[in-house]
Amino acid sequence: MKIVELIKSHRAKVGIIGMGYVGLPLSKVFSFKGFAVTGFDIDKQKVLSLNNNRSYIKHIPSSVIREMCVKYHFRATEHFSNLKQMDAIIICVPTPLTVMREPDLSYIVNTARSIRQNLRKGQLVVLESTTYPGTTDEVVKPILEETGLKCGKDFYLAFSPEREDPGNPKYSTEKIPKVVGGVNRISTDVAVLLYEQVVLRVVRVSSARVAESSKLLENIYRCVNIALVNELKMLFDRMGINIWEVIESASTKPFGFQSFYPGPGLGGHCIPIDPFYLSWKARQYEMVTRFIELSGEINISMPYYVVSKTMSALNERQKLLKGARIVILGMAYKKDVDDIRESPSLKLMELFLKEGARVTYNDPFIPSLPKLRHYKFSPLKSTPLSVKMLKKQDVVVISTDHTAYDYQWIVQNSSLVIDTRNATKNVRGYPERIVRA
Ligand SMILES: NC(=O)c1ccc[n+]([C@@H]2O[C@H](COP(=O)([O-])OP(=O)(O)OC[C@H]3O[C@@H](n4cnc5c(N)ncnc54)[C@H](O)[C@@H]3O)[C@@H](O)[C@H]2O)c1
Structure with a gap:
């Protein structure tokens, strides 16, 4: 499989959507491991800032952005047509609540639609935004399959929650074990392989739903205590x-x-x-x-x-x-x-x-x-x-x-x-x- 070869040789082009507290540190990790990373964001100011080697997040110094851009050819863009050139696409967009305190999936849905317009055979898509169990299967997959491409055959889809602890120097992204679950077995295999290249430990689970639930359990545990x-x-x-x-x-x-x-x-x-x-x-x-x-x-x-x-x-x-x-x-x-x-x-x-x-x-x-x-x-x-x-x-x-x-x-x-x-x-x-x- 071409994607497997590309990932193993670190020649896979990685597109990360959402250059916020999660997407930017993740871009750093993939860049520093030699992957060509493109950061996608709808916020023009962020795109401009990154392409001018400037950080807007306190714990990521501008020198890191400069290194990403100059040494590892990281670029940020607001042009989503570039998604077509990506081999792996990771979604890190916000998942807030509406005024009625219900899930606001509009960011995920809009992003999935942008990917749909540019989806091609062989791509891996991973959702990292925290959300309820079933989002990857019930919301993202149907949008992507509107292209006629089939998940598990033509493209791969998985969920992997982010466990960033902003401001905690003890746990950098690479040191935090990464839970990964695909919507089918082959998607899990490909997504696990991708994360194995950049983090020390990947925790493989049987489905995207388990991965989604595991993140919620972690946060509910904190909230209740x-x-x-x-x-x-x-x-x-x-x-x-x-x-x-x-x-x-x-x-x-x-x-x-x-x-x-x-x-x-x-x-x-x-x-x-x-x-x-x-x-x-x-x-x-x-x-x-x-x-x-x-x-x-x-x-x-x-x-x-x-x-x-x-x-x-x-x-x-x-x-x-x-x-x-x-x-x-x-x-x-x-x-x-x-x-x-x-x-x-x-x-x-x-x-x-x-x-x-x-x-x-x-x-x-x-x-x-x-x-x-x-x-x-x-x-x-x-x-x-x-x-x-x-x-x-x-x-x-x-x-x-x-x-x-x-x-x-x-x-x-x-x-x-x-x-x-x-x-x-x-x-x-x-x-x-x-x-x-
Ligand atoms: N911040 C954390 O510590 C943390 C930890 C674990 C999980 N998460 C989860 O990760 C996700 C992202 O959180 P964050 O803190 O990085 O958010 P953030 O607000 O810092 O960043 C999100 C970025 O996505 C961009 N964006 C919004 N819609 C977009 C679209 N349609 N296309 C492209 N870019 C778009 C925004 O402009 C912003 O730059 C959320 O689901 C959050 O719950 C966050």
Whole structure:
């Protein structure tokens, strides 16, 4: 088979659709293994930026893009007719929820249609976007087969979930085992072969549906466990017990326990969204995914809890939330990343503003707030941290525990710190200024 020879010799042309947090690092991995990679995106700015050797993702330096372009001939394009020349096509487009919190497959469908127009015999197509079980078989395959070409005979189709942990230097893409499942056996064989060239371990599963489900299980597991500690945080707080100390001591159990940490809510492109892809699909089978619904409910309520703790802390100081000056430290959804998608800090900002507080923010990674789909804030820039700025605030809310922050200095210069991340655990003195929420 020609595709097998091309993959084995690294002469296969790889097209990656969606140059975002998943597609760009993947392009890097394939490029560095000697494959000719073309990155496809509908965002002209991203295409331009990549072709000018410029990165737009913090943890991928521009020098890497330059190396990809100059040494390994990586190119980005918005012209999807170039898909015809590709031997392997990997889809990494977004899978958000609609306003009704239902799966929005429009990106996958549009991409599949673009591929359909350019599909030819011998190509491998792999979907990497997180989605409900059955998407590859029931949505992508029929669109591609509208060409008259048959999956498993004329082209190959598989699903392989992405397990990127942005900002975690311990696990680079090549070191993370890659689950791969095709819609038929031959598709699995070809897709497994492709990924074996670039990652250390490929985990072969019996179908695309298993691969799709495995990604959802991973994320639902996190979502449910985070909700559990969030609920316990609220209970233990009422009982005067520090949840962080409880988790630390429980984590000394050498088996059967994994630590999860509470926070101001759930953020990122995956964990707040992916579980609801399965809830939606479950309804087709007359099942209700109660764990997912319950954990969603608890996690969504967390920013409201932080606001009510802030209100009580101000109340104790005979102050009102209305008119209070609040600075939120950290807008990114987790520490040391520049990604604000679904960040609970945004919800916090919205809730504080609704209560009439005067809200600003600081985040070393988010110099200004971009246009947001769900929030309508007036244009806002990160306020530089200074003693004067901190002293002016009625409340400093630590929403994201970036490593760059000097928490001792922050507490020393603030009158009230609402700490949602236990970031102040090593701060010496001033216990009366810190409220955990
Ligand atoms: N970010 C993560 O850490 C992560 C981890 C695991 C899985 N995922 C999953 O991977 C998928 C992609 O996520 P991401 O974080 O890379 O998203 P992203 O928003 O960073 O990137 C998606 C890219 O796709 C482009 N795009 C949208 N529609 C397109 C189209 N029709 N054709 C070509 N390009 C198009 C966008 O312009 C954007 O550049 C999602 O399904 C997500 O759930 C993400």
